[in-house]
Amino acid sequence: MGQIESFHLPGPAGRLECFLKTPPDAPAGCPVAVVCHPHPLFGGTMHNKVVHVVAEAIGRTGMPVARFNFRGVGASAGRHDAGKGEQDDLKAVLDHLSERFPRGPLLVAGYSFGAYVALKVGCADPRVPALIAIGVPLTLVDFSFLRQCMKPLSFIQGEQDLFGSIGMVMTLAATVPGGARVMVVREAAHGFTGHLDELAGRVAEAIPGDLTTLAEARPAGVPGV
Numbered sequence: 001m002g003q004i005e006s007f008h009l010p011g012p013a014g015r016l017e018c019f020l021k022t023p024p025d026a027p028a029g030c031p032v033a034v035v036c037h038p039h040p041l042f043g044g045t046m047h048n049k050v051v052h053v054v055a056e057a058i059g060r061t062g063m064p065v066a067r068f069n070f071r072g073v074g075a076s077a078g079r080h081d082a083g084k085g086e087q088d089d090l091k092a093v094l095d096h097l098s099e100r101f102p103r104g105p106l107l108v109a110g111y112s113f114g115a116y117v118a119l120k121v122g123c124a125d126p127r128v129p130a131l132i133a134i135g136v137p138l139t140l141v142d143f144s145f146l147r148q149c150m151k152p153l154s155f156i157q158g159e160q161d162l163f164g165s166i167g168m169v170m171t172l173a174a175t176v177p178g179g180a181r182v183m184v185v186r187e188a189a190h191g192f193t194g195h196l197d198e199l200a201g202r203v204a205e206a207i208p209g210d211l212t213t214l215a216e217a218r219p220a221g222v223p224g225v
Contacts, residue, residue: 009068009096012088014077018096019046021055022064031211032097033058033107034066036090036114038135040073040080050111053196054134057203058109062215064101068093070117083117083141090121098127105129107211109203112163112190116141123149130208132156134199135190136172138164143172150178154206156199158188181206 002023008015035055038044045051046067059065070086071078078085094106106128110118115133122128123146131153136143140163146153153176157169166184173180183202188195 008075009092011071011076011078011092013071013079013081013085015075016068016071016077016089016092017046017073017075018066018068018093020064020066021059023059023062026062026064026101027214029103029214030063030101031105031107031214032064032066032101033109034068034090034093034097036108036110036118037067037070037073038111039113040070044113045069045073048111049196050134050192050199051114053192053200054109054111054132054203057200058107058207060204061207061212063107063211064097066093066097083113083120086117087121090117091125094121094125094127105211105214107132107207109134111135112137113141116143119143119146119149119153123151130154130211132203132206134203135161135192136164136169137190138168138172144175146172146180147175147177149176152179152181152208154181154183156183156185156202156206158185158190158192158195160187161190163190 005020037051055065069076072080108118108122109132111134122131134156
């Protein structure tokens with residue numbers, strides 16, 4: 001079953017409420033993932049259904065997976081900071097995971113507003129080799145910074161997402177110098193209601209093969225998760 005932890009981490013605006021699920025016998029150098037939640041002012045928390053599905057899909061590879069509440073959400077201290085302070089929150093979580101799982105690469109994923117924060121921070125962090133962005137809100141946030149992103153990344157977008165059409169995502173992906181893959185969930189809107197199983201499948205496909213191999217590497221006689 002592995003280990004499930006709820007804890008508070010010192011953050012730049014006060015404590016950050018975190019949730020970490022770790023499989024048994026995670027090998028040394030195992031990749032670790034974190035999933036960022038959608039916009040706090042519209043009810044986004046780490047318990048959002050999409051965030052939960054994404055975290056579970058990643059966790060099935062054998063990776064430890066963290067979720068956390070941005071400042072001002074749930075039991076996390078501070079106030080919403082329009083995406084700026086939230087980047088510092090994510091950096092604090094990544095620092096903690098690097099201490100807990102030394103030498104392990106960090107996979108960063110995010111949904112909607114969380115995708116913006118994840119890409120902003122992950123593109124600049126050398127510990128992060130790959131990124132997954134779900135439901136990118138292109139009509140609400142400027143993602144032009146990705147033109148300088150050298151990391152491979154995957155976009156997972158609902159076919160009927162009103163905040164970012166597939167055409168808009170394809171156009172953005174073409175500007176990413178590190179390479180970007182666009183994965184479509186057919187007939188899904190921004191919230192992926194009724195399409196969560198398909199979303200989980202796309203997330204599993206989006207995880208780079210080398211990270212999956214590292215996550216699955218366990219000593220002889222130790223079953224995977």
